[in-house]
Amino acid sequence: MLRLLLTKDNSFLFSSLLLYKLVVDYSYYFINQNINIGGLYSFNFDFSNYIIGWLLTIITYCILLYKKKVAISFILFFIYYVYIIPNIVYFSLSNQEITFLLYIVFPYSIIVFSIKNSKLVFSLANKVKINYIIYCSIFIAICVLINLVYKTDGNFIHDFDYLYAFRKDYSGTSFFKIFNYLELWTIKVLSLFLLSYSLMYNKKLLLLFSVFLILILFLFTGYKIIILSFILVFYLFYLFKLKNRIHYLLITLILLLVFLLFYTKYTNNIMPASILIRRFLFMPVILNYEYFNFFTKHEYVYWSNSILKYFFIFSYDKNIPSLIGTSLGFKDMYANTGFIAMGFAHAGPFGVFLYTMIASMIFNVINLLINDSRLIVQISVVILPIYTLFISSDLFTTLLSHGLFPAIILLYLLNSVDNNNK
Numbered sequence: 210m211l212r213l214l215l216t217k218d219n220s221f222l223f224s225s226l227l228l229y230k231l232v233v234d235y236s237y238y239f240i241n242q243n244i245n246i247g248g249l250y251s252f253n254f255d256f257s258n259y260i261i262g263w264l265l266t267i268i269t270y271c272i273l274l275y276k277k278k279v280a281i282s283f284i285l286f287f288i289y290y291v292y293i294i295p296n297i298v299y300f301s302l303s304n305q306e307i308t309f310l311l312y313i314v315f316p317y318s319i320i321v322f323s324i325k326n327s328k329l330v331f332s333l334a335n336k337v338k339i340n341y342i343i344y345c346s347i348f349i350a351i352c353v354l355i356n357l358v359y360k361t362d363g364n365f366i367h368d369f370d371y372l373y374a375f376r377k378d379y380s381g382t383s384f385f386k387i388f389n390y391l392e393l394w395t396i397k398v399l400s401l402f403l404l405s406y407s408l409m410y411n412k413k414l415l416l417l418f419s420v421f422l423i424l425i426l427f428l429f430t431g432y433k434i435i436i437l438s439f440i441l442v443f444y445l446f447y448l449f450k451l452k453n454r455i456h457y458l459l460i461t462l463i464l465l466l467v468f469l470l471f472y473t474k475y476t477n478n479i480m481p482a483s484i485l486i487r488r489f490l491f492m493p494v495i496l497n498y499e500y501f502n503f504f505t506k507h508e509y510v511y512w513s514n515s516i517l518k519y520f521f522i523f524s525y526d527k528n529i530p531s532l533i534g535t536s537l538g539f540k541d542m543y544a545n546t547g548f549i550a551m552g553f554a555h556a557g558p559f560g561v562f563l564y565t566m567i568a569s570m571i572f573n574v575i576n577l578l579i580n581d582s583r584l585i586v587q588i589s590v591v592i593l594p595i596y597t598l599f600i601s602s603d604l605f606t607t608l609l610s611h612g613l614f615p616a617i618i619l620l621y622l623l624n625s626v627d628n629n630n631k
Contacts, residue, residue, distance in 0.1 A: 219274050225459045229290065230266055232466045233298050233490075239470055240487045241302075244479050249495050249537065250487070253304040262301030265314055269293060272318050277455070279324045280579040281572065284592055286455050290462055291490065292547075292599050293317055299494045309501040312558075316549050316565040323569040324576050337625045343406070343415070346399045350422050353395045356388045357429040365428040390610060396426055396435055397593040398612040401442055402619060405589035408446045433484065434593070442589050449585045493547065493600045496533065500550035503536050510555050516605065529554055548604040564604050571613070578620035587623060591616045 241252040273289055276282060293314065300310040400423050407415035420439075427435040444461075448454050466486065473482040504510075513521035514529060525532055529551075534542025552564035575595075579587045594613035598604065608614040 219277075221456060222274065222459065223270065225456070225463065226266070226270055229459055229463050229466075230263070230294060230298070232463055233294050234302065236466055236470065236486050237295075237298050237302050237491060239473075240482075240491060243473070244483050244487050246483070246487065247537075247539065250491065251303045254302055255304040258304055258307070259301045261307060262297045262310075265310070266294065266297055269314055269318055272321055276321050276324055279326050279576055281324065281576040283455060283458070283588060284595055285321055285324075286458060287592070288317070288595065288599055290459065291596075292493070295490050295494045296497060299491065299498065305498055306501070309498050312501060312553060312561055313497060313549055316561060316568070319565050320569050320572055324572055327577060337622050339623075339626045342619070342622055342626070343403065346403055347418065349391055350395050350399055350403070353388065353391050354422070354425055354429070356392070357426075361429055366431050392430070393610055394612040394615050395422075396430070396432065397438070397597065398590055398616045398619065400426060400435075401438055401589045401593060402586065404439070404442050405446065405586045406583075408442070409583070409585050437489075438593055441592070445585055445589060445592075449588075495537075496544050496546040497550045499533055499537055499544070500546050500554055503533060504554045504557070509557055509560070512555050515603070545601040547599045547601060548607065549599070551603040567604060568598070571608075571617075575617060575620065578617065578624055580624065583623055587620055590619050590623075 237250070238252060241250045269289070273282075273285060276285065279285070296310060296313045299305065300307065400419065403415060404419035404423065406412065407419050423435055423439045426432075448457055448461075451457055469482045469486055473479055508524055510523065510525075510529065511517060511521045513523040527535065530543045530545050533544040533546070534540065537544065548564050548568065549561055552560035552562075554560070556563065575591055579591075591613070594607060594611055594616050597611045598607040598613060602611050
């Protein structure tokens, strides 16, 4: 382990990680003291837990560094920084059960350790033309926009204070049920594919269409993730021009957190920190632990709300997210969580293990389909569904509803395109 950390490249990453961990520690303390909406962010420092947190941080990072050369490594580092570290920090600074943290850290470590690089050889008689993929994506996007206009009666967001009310008022029925899927696929996969491809190959008209598409998607849905993903693709486009992109990713996150903390302190404007630190960094962690705590004391669901509903009776009077929201004291809260905590809700430790094995296979398939020729496009296609998988959705729901399976299909098609066909 020591030899792994002391290489020139890894020693910089490790030093930066130590700084990042400290910044995230303080960020949680800052949220607890200044933006503790709903009183969900408890602070109960325990020195032994804090040391255990640091040990798990280092051990998990060593596993990640060991797999640094796999094709999907950038996304693995991204998930580690924005998901694993906040979970460790919450455990350390709010005196949580170590078992709950291990349910998060072990599956991630197993997934990372299981990933192996290998070559995928295509022998298709007829290569897929990239223009067909682009035209099909544009056609689906236009159909989705038409459906959104229908759902909202032509209304769109013109006041950010009205954002949540807008989403509640205009979550109406689509023309056909398939549009409920196509909408999320367009938001999380197709729009980012079109944007990243236009940037990579300098397709100006496609770039204009992609920006227009993303803007309209936001105005007619109100999902903040659309704007953040738009910024993320531009960031990735410039980041992937650099040799040590993982270094710069970590530096960016450190600078972003420090800026948000100073900005909030000296302007008293809590909105940016509330969205980017409280909501995106720590709220998923709170929900993870609440799922573990609730289903440790209550019976498991055993997929009776989904694929096994004909074999098991669902025991609760509310769906799982509403159930957890009520448990937290918010009867109108829809508390989604990632696949690990959902695996526990379904079948306890066995559910976590089963989901970990399935996720390991999925990640190996994705790693198999990623190559250097269109790396920025491929990463842009899968990063949001993978983020959703860890943060806010069940495994099978992410595969279909949130676009992970369509993203994998798109990766396959991109691999089948002749490299001379731009």
